[in-house]
Amino acid sequence: MNHQPPVKEMADWGPKVIDLLDRLGVPFNRTQEGHLDRRRFGGTLYKRTAFAGATTGQQLLYALDEQVRRWEAEGLVRKFEFWEFLGTITDDQGVCRGAVVQDMFSMEIRALPGDAVVMATGGCGLIFGKSTMSMICTGGANSRVYQEGAKYGNGEFLQVHPTAVPGADKLRLMSESARGEGGRVWVPRTPHDSRDPKSIPESERYYFLEERYPTYGNLVPRDIATREIFDVCVKQGLSVETERLCVYLDLTHLPATTHKKLDGILNIYQKFQGVNPRQVPMKIFPAIHYSMGGIWVDYTKDETTGGLEHGAPNNHMTNIPGLYAIGEAEYHYHGANRLGANSLLSTIFEGLITGPSIVNYINSLKSSAADAPTALFDGAVRKHKDAMDDLVGRTGNENAYRLHDELGRTMTENVTVVRYNDKIKETLTKIDEIAERFKRAPLADNGQWTNQNLSFTRALGDMIVLAKVIALGALQRDESRGAHYKPDFQIDGLDPDSGEDLTEQARRWCKQFQANNDKWLKSTIAEHTPEGPKLTYEDVDLSLLSPRPRTYGLKGAEEIMRVWNSEFAKKPVETKKPVAVSA
Numbered sequence: 001m002n003h004q005p006p007v008k009e010m011a012d013w014g015p016k017v018i019d020l021l022d023r024l025g026v027p028f029n030r031t032q033e034g035h036l037d038r039r040r041f042g043g044t045l046y047k048r049t050a051f052a053g054a055t056t057g058q059q060l061l062y063a064l065d066e067q068v069r070r071w072e073a074e075g076l077v078r079k080f081e082f083w084e085f086l087g088t089i090t091d092d093q094g095v096c097r098g099a100v101v102q103d104m105f106s107m108e109i110r111a112l113p114g115d116a117v118v119m120a121t122g123g124c125g126l127i128f129g130k131s132t133m134s135m136i137c138t139g140g141a142n143s144r145v146y147q148e149g150a151k152y153g154n155g156e157f158l159q160v161h162p163t164a165v166p167g168a169d170k171l172r173l174m175s176e177s178a179r180g181e182g183g184r185v186w187v188p189r190t191p192h193d194s195r196d197p198k199s200i201p202e203s204e205r206y207y208f209l210e211e212r213y214p215t216y217g218n219l220v221p222r223d224i225a226t227r228e229i230f231d232v233c234v235k236q237g238l239s240v241e242t243e244r245l246c247v248y249l250d251l252t253h254l255p256a257t258t259h260k261k262l263d264g265i266l267n268i269y270q271k272f273q274g275v276n277p278r279q280v281p282m283k284i285f286p287a288i289h290y291s292m293g294g295i296w297v298d299y300t301k302d303e304t305t306g307g308l309e310h311g312a313p314n315n316h317m318t319n320i321p322g323l324y325a326i327g328e329a330e331y332h333y334h335g336a337n338r339l340g341a342n343s344l345l346s347t348i349f350e351g352l353i354t355g356p357s358i359v360n361y362i363n364s365l366k367s368s369a370a371d372a373p374t375a376l377f378d379g380a381v382r383k384h385k386d387a388m389d390d391l392v393g394r395t396g397n398e399n400a401y402r403l404h405d406e407l408g409r410t411m412t413e414n415v416t417v418v419r420y421n422d423k424i425k426e427t428l429t430k431i432d433e434i435a436e437r438f439k440r441a442p443l444a445d446n447g448q449w450t451n452q453n454l455s456f457t458r459a460l461g462d463m464i465v466l467a468k469v470i471a472l473g474a475l476q477r478d479e480s481r482g483a484h485y486k487p488d489f490q491i492d493g494l495d496p497d498s499g500e501d502l503t504e505q506a507r508r509w510c511k512q513f514q515a516n517n518d519k520w521l522k523s524t525i526a527e528h529t530p531e532g533p534k535l536t537y538e539d540v541d542l543s544l545l546s547p548r549p550r551t552y553g554l555k556g557a558e559e560i561m562r563v564w565n566s567e568f569a570k571k572p573v574e575t576k577k578p579v580a581v582s583a
């Protein structure tokens with residue numbers, strides 16, 4: 001579910017990205033011989049992920065922040081911290097010439113002229129009310145460029161992480177590293193067994209992931225683990241607690257040295273739950289975690305390597321010339337169900353590959369933003385000041401925070417783990433209702449200094465717009481693919497007891513799978529119109545590898561794969577080795 005050239009390029013760069021970070025000082029864990037240590041993540045059978053304790057992302061951030069400060073000290077970087085992006089500035093040719101931003105201390109709105117603007121504004125988890133993402137991840141900035149004409153791709157693909165800790169304010173991730181280091185997921189076989197979990201004998205514990213997926217065990221891909229936890233809690237009624245859905249994530253059997261490696265997340269659990277997870281199994285439940293969809297971006301394929309043409313100005317450029325998008329904000333590198341550890345690699349790779357492309361784009365420009373008439377920038381600032389004045393002057397009896405809660409609830413209930421069209425339609429109606437009521441939601445605080453209430457309410461308006469893109473994309477996609485799961489459109493496994501020849505059944509299954517791919521192995525592309533999102537579908541570049549069935553837990557999987565490989569699969573394309581790149 002992803003154009004293959006950018007994915008291949010990213011995979012080729014993977015080891016170089018790790019080397020780069022290592023040299024920048026990231027404290028990666030090492031083996032006793034001094035090599036980089038590796039651990040397994042969901043969907044993998046081999047240890048292939050470099051890591052730094054259980055806080056890899058945090059450690060990368062420290063190392064990269066240090067580098068930014070270094071360049072800043074040398075006068076090559078100017079930071080605008082606590083300034084909020086409000087929108088782009090485009091000239092009469094539709095070319096991006098800068099951005100409008102607001103100082104969230106003084107509330108000053110100003111234009112920043114620029115020959116290129118890069119959106120690196122992260123995911124949109126807050127549309128679902130609570131998520132594991134940062135509280136700033138509203139998707140507001142991404143929605144703003146979408147409303148200005150940037151295409152939005154695969155909005156309906158949102159990853160739900162199987163293991164998070166429910167919280168009143170937000171959901172906190174218990175990362176896959178816990179299972180990568182041997183953590184086991186289970187529930188008591190007796191519903192709501194109130195005994196101390198440590199006293200429940202092994203024979204009375206249901207290690208459902210290990211039983212159902214003997215090869216992958218606790219490290220099945222995230223969508224599968226999530227659906228199984230739902231199944232066990234909702235359908236089988238085996239939730240650990242009566243009032244709350246949750247299962248055990250058990251690390252109590254692991255040695256102290258392993259606990260030490262996981263201190264980063266275990267301390268979070270202890271801090272917020274008041275229980276030591278080294279001694280007592282954690283209680284966890286799935287939570288929205290990652291936006292696979294995002295702002296649509298372009299690329300140029302290198303026909304020799306099969307990867308990307310280095311320096312091509314359109315690499316990671318949106319359909320608005322001069323506007324780029326990288327990281328979780330854009331729509332590449334995830335398939336329909338991103339694998340663990342993929343995002344830190346993709347965000348850093350994207351920055352590295354896009355930099356030279358931007359330089360080449362800027363060098364090709366006939367005129368610079370610095371030469372653009374001041375009226376262009378003044379007009380853009382005026383537009384956003386007017387919008388802010390409207391918001392500050394708004395009256396009515398609605399409450400933005402309550403509306404956000406309602407939006408989050410309907411999105412979480414109907415557009416996450418298991419999706420049914422009638423329920424998604426209810427959500428679309430609800431989103432329209434919320435959009436109407438939002439017009440009557442005044443600010444709780446009209447102050448003109450560090451007004452976060454203004455920022456949140458403004459972002460809520462943008463979240464509502466993006467929620468519609470997500471829900472409509474989910475409604476129209478009548479199939480199951482990765483994290484987008486519709487039981488009504490599942491292709492069932494084989495039935496060995498039906499009396500029909502198994503190979504015939506497998507052949508029929510493969511034909512159905514192929515027909516479904518012909519129809520749906522496409523990216524959803526949303527374009528903003530005043531009436532709502534207009535959806536079209538973009539073919540995916542599959543020139544390097546032929547897709548194959550995803551058969552986790554499917555009855556008759558072996559026969560399906562045998563028939564697929566012998567009768568249906570296309571041969572992979574030969575490509576040359578990638579040329580050397582300097583990272």
Ligand SMILES: Cc1cc2nc3c(=O)[nH]c(=O)nc-3n(C[C@H](O)[C@H](O)[C@H](O)COP(=O)(O)OP(=O)(O)OC[C@H]3O[C@@H](n4cnc5c(N)ncnc54)[C@H](O)[C@@H]3O)c2cc1C
Nearest residue numbers: 084085120121122132133136141173327328341342343344
């Ligand atoms: C708890 C947790 C654990 C994770 N663990 C892993 C892992 O182990 N491995 C892995 O590969 N991935 C992991 N991920 C995913 C990965 O961390 C993210 O996908 C990645 O950090 C995204 O990086 P980014 O730079 O694209 O966006 P972000 O890191 O989200 O940064 C976006 C930035 O944009 C800013 N911003 C947003 N809106 C505006 C606006 N309107 N104006 C100005 N600025 C704005 C934000 O303040 C933020 O600084 C994890 C994610 C979470 C939440």
